[in-house]
Amino acid sequence: MKISVAGTGYVGLVTAVCLAERGNNVTCLDIDEEKISQMNKGIAPIFEPGLEELMKKNKDNITYTTDYTKAYSDARIIIIGVGTPEKKDGSANLNFVYEVARQIAQTVENDCVVIVKSTVPVGTNDKVEQIININKKNNVLIEVVSNPEFLSQGTAVNDTLNAARIVLGVESENAENVLKKMYNDFNIPFVVTDRRSAEMIKYAANDFLALKISYINEMANLCEIVGANIDDVATGMGMDPRIGNRFLNAGIGYGGSCFPKDTKALHWLASFNDYELKTVKAAIEVNENQKIKLIKKSRKYYDTFNGLNIAVLGLTFKPGTDDLRDAPSLVNIPLLIEDGAHVKAWDPVGAENFKKLFPDEIYYCDSIQDTLIDADICFIFTEWAEIKNFPLYKYKELMKNPLILDGRNCYSLTEAEEAGLVYESIGRRKVNS
Structure with missing residues (x-):
């Protein structure tokens, strides 16, 4: 399939390269000319084990460009994988997502499916669809779907090629079939739902893992006070299949591009709607204190x-x-x-x-x-x-x-x-x- 990916960060580039590995023709788009020049030489702009090797292996299936008209005009699928950085108030900055939506609307010449893979608040896909319909230049059908990623930095390639599940948030049977065709060679189970539920799955999953980390860190702090050993405590907890042993390593808090941003964004979303997520709020506070x-x-x-x-x-x-x-x-x-x-x-x-x-x-x-x-x-x-x-x-x-x-x-x-x-x-x- 002819696929274009907007954004060449962890989400966009890893997704693009893995889709190329499964036989698709992929065009990667970024506004950073230096990054595009690097990638055209086979050099990954980020450190991610296995990524550069796959870029070189699939160089005949991947094109890198800064020209969004070239990237979008005849694509069957367009994936939005740009950043959604945190604002000062904790909410997600969606400007890059919305700008890509406007560019898609102005350049697409054939029916296509737009996949929002960036981590976005619930309801963002509806807004993307609205922007596309308002700005659409040609008489074509552009369907918007939610397809969140669940990769971890350091294992992103394997997490994409061998994911536990692929979440499809769709509003039509046609969009569902197009996405299933794109993922046909991945041999990974699907979770098919509506767009808003798919958006929530991403936040709910990430925030739960953050909660788990903050919980074990609180237990570790208490272990120091009462004279227990958190390694033994975590081992005993993790052997319970209802709990599992992952994300139970005590330390000085979580970081990275996902957990801090996503916990704050979901907490902001709840507060904006006059609801308090007390567990998520506590996880954020515990993590900030744990760092020092x-x-x-x-x-x-x-x-x-x-x-x-x-x-x-x-x-x-x-x-x-x-x-x-x-x-x-x-x-x-x-x-x-x-x-x-x-x-x-x-x-x-x-x-x-x-x-x-x-x-x-x-x-x-x-x-x-x-x-x-x-x-x-x-x-x-x-x-x-x-x-x-x-x-x-x-x-x-x-x-x-x-x-x-x-x-x-x-x-x-x-x-x-x-x-x-x-x-x-x-x-x-x-x-x-």
Whole structure:
């Protein structure tokens, strides 16, 4: 099928490449000429495992362009995968979605189906349809459907090709058949519903996972007070099939492009309609407080960071991505700098993006070892495999003071004790060797 995708971020580009992998002819559209130039050379503008390999493998099935007239005019399916960033009030900014809708209306020359894959508030598909009908230039049938994504950064390619389900929010049998044909070679079960229910499924799913993370973090905080071990608690909980063991890793909060934005957007939507989602509101508050958990722990050892050498391991919000959006590092590092700390940081893929925000304020290291030399404290913000596999005895060898504050529970307490460290994590007893 001839498919066009608006937006080449995590949602748009991954969707486009995976559709090409399944034999479709796909045109990717973006207004950023530099990104389009990169992609035409086979270079992915984002770090996502497996993505660049599939781009190169399917180069004959993918076209990259900044020309929306060329992209939309004869497409059978047009996918809207542009960003819906958070506004200051917590609501979703839909300007990019609506602009694409207007462009589609002015350029489409054949009957087509428009898929809204961007995460949007309930009722947005109705608005997109209205914009298209008002601005439609040619006498063609343009149907709007909701088809939310459920990918995770770091595993986005696999999440798309091997999804648990494909949600189709449709208002006609024809639109349903077109989408099923597009996904014919994916061999994934469908959930077919109306557009508003599909829009709600996306928010309800993401917010539930955020709730689960905030819940286990609250349990972890209580475990520290009463002397329980959150690892054992999470294991015992996760073996219950009604609960499941995913998203039960205690830490310093969730980040990224989805959970922070989607929890705030759904909370805003409820408030706008005079309803309070108390559980979602609580999850947001817990997460914000959890991000500075390590800073609070550090105050037991130092009244001030002024003049201290601080090692930071991990800058991205999770391993497997170079995305910094709502990462705990963005909250904590400015606090350290403001208090006069000398900060050295390491991240295998996120350092370049962090340099754009803090080009001179901190020193970027090429290895974990270099980061730890002469450090008074080490903060761990991201659970990269390189950190989890780093020998614990080297912390004591390299640091001036082997004080490790681990926000991702990367190490076992026994191994930290044997290595002679002062080691504090989340929801577990303190090791004070």
